[in-house]
Amino acid sequence: MKTFKNFLDEIFTKPSKFNKKIDKQKDGEPASYNYKSTVNGKKIVVKMLRIDERLIKNSWELYFSVDGETDVTGEGDGIAIFSTVLSVIEDFITSQDPKVIEFSIDPFEETREKLYDRMVKRFSAKVGYRFRKQTGLYRLIRKGKKVSK
Numbered sequence: 001m002k003t004f005k006n007f008l009d010e011i012f013t014k015p016s017k018f019n020k021k022i023d024k025q026k027d028g029e030p031a032s033y034n035y036k037s038t039v040n041g042k043k044i045v046v047k048m049l050r051i052d053e054r055l056i057k058n059s060w061e062l063y064f065s066v067d068g069e070t071d072v073t074g075e076g077d078g079i080a081i082f083s084t085v086l087s088v089i090e091d092f093i094t095s096q097d098p099k100v101i102e103f104s105i106d107p108f109e110e111t112r113e114k115l116y117d118r119m120v121k122r123f124s125a126k127v128g129y130r131f132r133k134q135t136g137l138y139r140l141i142r143k144g145k146k147v148s149k
Helices: 004-011 078-096 110-126
Strands: 018-024 030-039 042-050 059-066 100-104 129-134 137-142
Touching: 018 078, 030 078, 042 078, 059 078, 078 100, 078 110, 110 129, 110 137
Parallel strands: 059 100
Antiparallel strands: 018 030, 030 042, 042 059, 100 137, 129 137
């Protein structure tokens, strides 16, 4: 039987290939990064949207869906899906070097929250970020940067 550590180890090693499209603002700076992939016949879409620069410079919001839904699929594809999403985030970090990446989950999904806590803690350390969490909101902050709010 797989332990939770084995599950986390697999998440970091089995991504699917993905395509990337960058939408630009009028000034030529990226406004969004749109990634698409397929995992076991399911369409994975990951979007990174620039947060208003007046709030925090080079900050981004992350959204991802599976077949257009953000709910847990419960169909046993979690490892491949999360692995692909984390690979996309690494690509985004390499391309954009964001100061902050934010995403949110339903704070009432305790099982998902525990998984995200462990996964984000491990991933953020791996890519040079630290993370903060408030009810349902995760914020990855590049180490060495101070961010208010």
